[in-house]
Amino acid sequence: MSDRERERTSGSGRLLMGVAWALLLLGLWLWGREVTDVRHGISAPTTGDVAAVGRPLGVELPPAVEPLGDARPQRVDIPALDVQARVVARGLDARGAIEPPPYERSGVVGWYGDGVRPGMAGTALLVGHVDTRTRPAVFYHLSEMRPGEMIRVLRDDGTVAEFTVEDVQVFARDRFDAQQAYGARQSGRAELRLITCGGTFDRASRSYTANVVVSAYLSGTGL
Template structure:
């Protein structure tokens, strides 16, 4: 759609305000078929019979530099993002739609707690970095290259499509297990609502630290 930029912008506003509310006390310590999940709000969750490895001990904090999800063909630089003038987390600009934003007032990926990485699903002309994120499945790997040269390897354990109406930021972005190093990959999803000119949900992929290289 030619108005894709305006559409995703509205969805970002709702999503990021939710992140802001979570982040205040959670700190450290219009795509096509393969894009945003369509249909009813769904929870992919963990399919029966998918073995997941044990969690790795949290690492010393270090800022992220790149993120990769090999199974989805995602490999992108990561940049820190803070709050905008409205008090919401500022996503990467559309001119950098192939870049992922890290909420730098929160957890550093690999350290204890949930680290938040956000990316656009599309622009007005083409898919963006997290266009295929809703196809992620439990058991797949997310690799985060950090500023100290290490690569933190996370295993996906949950994929949710969370409705914007009644959005619970703490439930979506809060820790699943206290003391564990966790990761959230977040983008727009659901269906397109012509009345609000935005997507109806957000895709939230959850993962936890299971290894480290380098």
């Protein structure tokens, strides 16, 4: 077990946050619906407050396909991480942050139900815990994803939205740029963000120091 894994699974008496929910402010879903302008080319290598994770050069990605119609997500499958998780709609808490799934349901993924539905045009947001007090949770290995890998979202109309990962980034919480993290990369595309905690666990604030954000776009459909 690595030092990072020991840090995540230890920590007697700490109150895990699972995801730095306060970063997901109410205005984020407006960016997901392409209401504001977004800087392009943010998949370029970065340093400092925004760190790229495992972005090999020369990875050929498939073209985007046309967005799908209106349907709610039911399950998300991530073959590379051996994740198959039920998706539940979540709202906002009093702080304007997405309510996470309860810790006793740490294997469930939350979807911002008032935002974009996965497969439709815009940016849909899926959030999951990285760990609990005693064990890894559904997005524990999210930072290990690589460009070109597949994320499949089963929807309630029977269709499967197939997303290809573009990049994986770690955003420091104290200098977080929500538009850069969650804003649509290309107008008119169906995009997806998977979000969990990253960095290290800060005992003073009882939360993690960063967020891991996996960015993907719709590249195929299935039944």
